[in-house]
Amino acid sequence: MVEATIPRRVEHQQTDKGCVPVYTTAVVEQPWDSYSADDHRTWGILYTRQRGLLAGRACEEFLRAQDAMGMGADAIPKFSELNRTLQAATGWTLVGVEGLLPELDFFEHLAHRRFPVTWWIRRPEQIDYIAEPDLFHDLFGHVPLLMDPVFADYMQAYGRGGLKAHAIGPEALQNLTRLYWYTVEFGLVRQGGGLRIYGAGIVSSAGESRYCLESDAPNRIGFDLERIMRTRYRIDTYQKTYFVIDSFEQLMTATAADFTPIYARLADQPAIPAGAVLEGDTVIHRGSGEGWTDGGDV
Ligand code: PHE
Numbered sequence: 001m002v003e004a005t006i007p008r009r010v011e012h013q014q015t016d017k018g019c020v021p022v023y024t025t026a027v028v029e030q031p032w033d034s035y036s037a038d039d040h041r042t043w044g045i046l047y048t049r050q051r052g053l054l055a056g057r058a059c060e061e062f063l064r065a066q067d068a069m070g071m072g073a074d075a076i077p078k079f080s081e082l083n084r085t086l087q088a089a090t091g092w093t094l095v096g097v098e099g100l101l102p103e104l105d106f107f108e109h110l111a112h113r114r115f116p117v118t119w120w121i122r123r124p125e126q127i128d129y130i131a132e133p134d135l136f137h138d139l140f141g142h143v144p145l146l147m148d149p150v151f152a153d154y155m156q157a158y159g160r161g162g163l164k165a166h167a168i169g170p171e172a173l174q175n176l177t178r179l180y181w182y183t184v185e186f187g188l189v190r191q192g193g194g195l196r197i198y199g200a201g202i203v204s205s206a207g208e209s210r211y212c213l214e215s216d217a218p219n220r221i222g223f224d225l226e227r228i229m230r231t232r233y234r235i236d237t238y239q240k241t242y243f244v245i246d247s248f249e250q251l252m253t254a255t256a257a258d259f260t261p262i263y264a265r266l267a268d269q270p271a272i273p274a275g276a277v278l279e280g281d282t283v284i285h286r287g288s289g290e291g292w293t294d295g296g297d298v
């Protein structure tokens with residue numbers, strides 16, 4: 001359902017440069033021939049179910065791009081084939097990985113317009129829920145919007161921003177991670193007089209695809225950069241709050257400034273609980289809070 005970007009099990013090693021993480025960062029060839037019939041079936045079931053749900057729910061850019069890339073229910077797509085379309089469209093390249101990468105490697109890839117995609121797919125018994133990102137989340141969820149020129153630039157800018165935040169320190173990184181969470185993973189966008197989904201964590205989840213738009217429980221609040229950078233989030237339940245952009249252009253413009261002074265300013269401010277509504281928020285929908293559990297904000 002959600003992607004746990006937080007707990008990274010990274011080993012550390014003492015060196016003459018201090019304590020440095022030991023990465024398992026290898027880029028791997030997608031072992032396409034080794035996918036089983038079950039693997040392809042799992043992809044097909046998830047693909048068909050999500051496409052059914054997402055018509056009218058996901059933003060048009062996402063739906064159009066997914067079709068343009070030739071993703072379909074028949075078989076797990078080949079990265080090499082998707083790459084031809086993607087490279088021609090926006091210059092992005094998919095690279096296969098074993099799973100979550102250390103933050104710095106992830107940023108480094110994005111900064112070079114490479115998107116790391118987990119090559120393995122969940123087991124049939126994990127169809128409805130998997131804690132860590134797999135091929136379905138990464139490929140179905142994240143890759144289509146890399147076809148959109150504006151979103152493609154946003155992702156690269158995020159990677160560059162990540163390298164910078166990493167050098168500044170853990171608090172800056174936390175601010176930036178929240179932005180990623182509430183946009184790239186769980187973002188909503190105004191479109192055609194209503195709200196549509198663009199976040200990869202939502203489009204790859206059957207339950208949350210409906211919940212984020214149709215449930216009375218969560219807040220839906222207009223995008224506000226610094227507000228988002230202060231807002232904690234959930235990794236074990238649906239989000240308590242979704243932030244809504246007007247367009248990818250708005251997202252790009254709102255994040256264009258140097259974040260360094262923003263990080264400095266935010267360092268003195270308290271974090272905001274995931275479900276809070278503040279004075280000054282542009283409230284599109286105030287959540288009823290039904291079904292919320294206390295505690296557990298990351
Ligand atoms: N403008 C940000 C910075 O200076 C970088 C960034 C761009 C981060 C877009 C996220 C998204 O750090």
Ligand code: FE
Nearest residue numbers: 003133185200
């Ligand atoms: Fe993700």
